[in-house]
Amino acid sequence: MEQKKNPIKVLFQKPEMGTILPLAILMIAVAIVNTNFFNISNILDILRTASFSFIVAVPITFLMSAGGMDLSIGAITSFGGIICAFCLKAGMPLPISIIIALLAGSTVGFLNGIIIVRFALPAFIATLGMQYVVNGIISVSTEALAISGFSDSFKAISQMRVGGLVPMPIIYAIAIGVVGHIVLSKTKFGRSVLAIGGNRETAYLAGINVTVKQILVYVFVGFFSALSGILIASRFATAQPAAGTGTELTIMASVIIGGTSMFGGQGTIVGSALGCILFATIQNVLIVMGISTFWQNLIFGVILLIAIFIDKYRRKAGGEE
Secondary structure, three states, rough: OOOOOOOOHHHHOOOOOHHHHHHHHHHHHHHOHHHHHHHHHHHHHHHHHHHHHHHHHHHHHHHOOOOOOOOHHHHHHHHHHHHHHHHHHOOOOHHHHHHHHHHHHHHHHHHHHHHHHHHHOHHHHHHHHHHHHHHHHHHHHOOOOOOOOOOOHHHHHHOOOOOEEEEEHHHHHHHHHHHHHHHHHHHHHHHHHHHHOOOOHHHHOOOOOOHHHHHHHHHHHHHHHHHHHHHHHHOOOOOOOOOOOOOOHHHHHHHHHOOOOOOOOOOOOHHHHHHHHHHHHHHHHHHOOOOOOOHHHHHHHHHHHHHHHHHHHHHOOOOOO
C-alpha cells in the first residue's frame, strides 16, 4: 500500500516556500497596522521597485543554478546607466546609446566568464575584483558626479505607464521573467545549466559544452545588469555613479530565498520574482510605517536566516539530505 504523504512536508518541498511564508506573514502584519498599505498605487510602487532587481535576478538565477555567483552586478548596473548617459550627451541616437551600454555590460560579463571559467579563478574573488575595477572606471570618468538633462524620449522608457497606471518597468520585468522561466524549465539550454550546477563533471561527460554555457550565462548577467541600470537612469532622469551599489547582495539573497540552490543544480524564476517582491515590500513597509531605514539590513538578515532554515527543512522533507 502506498504511504500517504505528509501534506506539510509536501508543501515545504516547494522551493518557493522560503519566500511565500515570510511574505505572507509580512502582509498580514502590515494589514493589521496600516490598511492604506494595500492601495493600488502603493502596490504598483512595490512592483516597480522589485522589477529593477528582478531584471537582474533572472540571469542570476541561471548563474547560481549553474553553480556560479557574481558580486559585480551592482557595479555593472551603475555602468550601464553611465555609459548610456555618456552616449546620449555625445549626441548619439537613443537606440545606439542603449545598444552601446548593453554591449558594455555584456563585455564585463564576458570578462568575468573568461577569468572564472577559463582561468579557474574563484568567482567570489574574481567578481569582487571586477566590481572594484568597474566602480573605479565610473568614478574616474564621472568624477563621482551624476549625469542629468536627458530627453523626454529617454525618460519615457521607464516613466511611461501602460493605460496610465502600470509603470513600464513592471511590463519589462514580466516579459523577461516569462522568457527566463520558459528557457530555464522547458529548454535544452536550461536543462544544461541545471546539469552543470548539479555536477559539472557529469555534465561534461554527457556532452554539454560546459565552458561555453558558463561564459554565456555571465554575459547574460552583464547584459541584463546594464539594462537595469539604463532603466533606473530613465526612471530618475539621472545616471547616478552609485545607482547599483549594494544591490548585488540583495538580489542574490532574493534568488536564494526564492528557492534557487546556493550550490547549483536547482533554480526557480518564480521564486526569484517572489524574493525580489519580498525585499521591495520590506523597504516599502519601513517607509510607510515611518521606521528608520537603518533597520533595513537587520530585517533583511533575519528574513534571510529564516529562509535558510526553511530551505534546510524543505531539503530534508524532500529527502535531499
